[in-house]
Amino acid sequence: xxxEITKVELGSSSSSSTxxxxxxxxxxxxxxxxxxxxxxxxxxxLLSSLKTPYVQEQVNIGSGPPGSKVRWFRSASNxxxxxxxxxxxxxxxxxxxxxxxGYGASQGFxxxxxxxxxxxxxxxxxxxxxxxxxxxxxxxxxxxEETEAWFIDxxxxxxxxxxxxxxxxxxxxxxxxVAAKYALKHPEHVQHLILVGPxxxxxxxxxxxxxxxRFRATWKGAVLNHLWxxxxxxxxxxxxxxxxxxxxxxxxxxxxxxxxxxxxVLTEQESQLLTDYVYHTLAAKASGELCLKYxxxxxxxxxxxxxxxxxxxxVPTTFIYGFQDWMNYQGAQEARTQMKxxxxxxxxxxxxxxxxxxxxxxxxxxxxxxSESLPGGLTSA
Numbered sequence: 001x002x003x004e005i006t007k008v009e010l011g012s013s014s015s016s017s018t019x020x021x022x023x024x025x026x027x028x029x030x031x032x033x034x035x036x037x038x039x040x041x042x043x044x045x046l047l048s049s050l051k052t053p054y055v056q057e058q059v060n061i062g063s064g065p066p067g068s069k070v071r072w073f074r075s076a077s078n079x080x081x082x083x084x085x086x087x088x089x090x091x092x093x094x095x096x097x098x099x100x101x102g103y104g105a106s107q108g109f110x111x112x113x114x115x116x117x118x119x120x121x122x123x124x125x126x127x128x129x130x131x132x133x134x135x136x137x138x139x140x141x142x143x144x145e146e147t148e149a150w151f152i153d154x155x156x157x158x159x160x161x162x163x164x165x166x167x168x169x170x171x172x173x174x175x176x177x178v179a180a181k182y183a184l185k186h187p188e189h190v191q192h193l194i195l196v197g198p199x200x201x202x203x204x205x206x207x208x209x210x211x212x213x214r215f216r217a218t219w220k221g222a223v224l225n226h227l228w229x230x231x232x233x234x235x236x237x238x239x240x241x242x243x244x245x246x247x248x249x250x251x252x253x254x255x256x257x258x259x260x261x262x263x264x265v266l267t268e269q270e271s272q273l274l275t276d277y278v279y280h281t282l283a284a285k286a287s288g289e290l291c292l293k294y295x296x297x298x299x300x301x302x303x304x305x306x307x308x309x310x311x312x313x314x315v316p317t318t319f320i321y322g323f324q325d326w327m328n329y330q331g332a333q334e335a336r337t338q339m340k341x342x343x344x345x346x347x348x349x350x351x352x353x354x355x356x357x358x359x360x361x362x363x364x365x366x367x368x369x370x371s372e373s374l375p376g377g378l379t380s381a
Contacts, residue, residue: 032239033246034283039106039133040084042277046108049270052118053089058082061129061157083158084133085126088118095168095191095364097121097357100155102173103199104234104289106132106281109172111274112350120358120365121168128178129154130288132281139290144303147294151178152185159189168361170194177295180306180317187314194360196320196353200295200302212299228298233289238282249279264350318360320353 040056047054060080086107097117101107107125117123127134128151141147155178159165169190171179176198183190215221238245253275257266266274297303355375362369 032242032283034280036133036284038280039277039284042273042280043084043086043106043108043133046111046273046277047086047114048273050111050115052115054114055087057085057087058133059085059158059161061154061161081129081135081137081154083126083129083135083154085124085158085162088114088123090118090122094120094122095361096164096166097123097168097170097361098164099123099125100128100169100171100175100179101125101131102171102175102197103292104282105172105175106277108132108274108277108281112270113353116350116354117357121361124162124164124167126155126158128175128288130291136285136287139287141291141294144294147291148178148181148304150288150291152182155182156186159186165189166191168192168194168364170196170357171198172196174199174295176200177302177306183315183317184309184312190315191364192361193315193317194320194357195317198306198319199300200304201306202301212301216298225298229293231290231293233286233292235282235286235289238279239286245283246275246279249282250275253278318356320356320360 043056060082063078063080084107099107099110101109106127110125114123114125130136130139130150139150141150165188167190169179169183169192171177171194173196176195177200179193180195180198180200183193212221216225238248241248254271257271257274295303358365359372359375362372366372
């Protein structure tokens with residue numbers, strides 16, 4: 001069963017000292033003004049406008065995979081690790097929807113979707129191991145296979161702790177890659193897979209990387225390729241500039257989530273809360289982010305592409321892309337749904353995203369799914 005370190009009802013300010021990282025220095029005096037406390041508090045503020053009550057908990061996944069002599073990823077510590085989890089109130093017998101964020105993100109990125117989806121599903125969202133408010137072990141993986149295991153095995157231990165099975169699994173971007181790899185390894189637990197702008201379908205050898213070869217031949221390309229292979233992440237920039245980090249993140253979120261939004265754009269308050277949340281999740285200790293060079297080659301080409309496992313695909317799958325999504329949807333061989341938005345389609349166009357998810361899951365929600373037509377504003381490819 002899940003070990004609940006913290007359970008917080010919507011609007012509650014209670015918290016647990018077990019999940020807090022203490023510091024004798026006030027945050028204003030620290031070069032990087034963040035901590036686990038700041039992440040959880042920023043998460044609560046971001047979700048404070050939601051109408052649906054929720055529970056926040058830290059789920060114990062232990063100190064290593066059962067039966068293994070190796071602790072989680074060669075950690076020298078016996079301390080257990082935890083997955084930050086939020087679960088929303090739902091109608092009895094609602095299908096369970098588990099949501100997995102992408103690279104450099106956390107579960108709070110779905111804040112514009114929780115209310116709408118919780119009206120039809122039992123929604124559970126997590127911070128992957130090494131991100132957000134979850135534990136951040138030292139990253140010691142040395143190969144693509146070990147790095148995939150970091151995320152897949154920790155998610156499986158989380159599933160066991162939560163006693164879940166027969167759930168709908170939704171993953172965005174890198175979270176889509178992890179969700180797909182998980183479903184390939186544990187198809188018996190996943191009823192339906194929803195991949196939102198998933199990463200990891202194409203590789204450098206797929207014949208679509210001529211531009212990358214040409215770019216690498218330039219001095220700029222050579223420098224960026226070296227930084228990539230050195231595992232230099234965007235988060236290191238945020239940490240490196242210390243107290244100026246929040247302003248850099250504010251400029252990014254204002255530019256990114258203002259230019260692609262359709263319909264209801266972010267309010268000033270939403271933008272401020274999202275900026276605060278994003279900063280603290282990016283500036284915290286480097287952990288899961290260091291997976292980058294092991295999972296992807298320079299140019300975001302997967303080292304072990306999902307298409308190479310197409311013959312092993314057993315779970316019904318829906319792909320959702322924004323029309324302006326930079327991820328290549330040509331590799332999607334199942335149902336593909338497009339809408340007007342960018343890569344963060346669930347923030348850019350939340351109403352279209354909700355329609356797409358509900359349509360994808362119609363067999364779990366309505367008695368006659370075949371009679372349901374594709375909602376307006378969506379295009380099936």
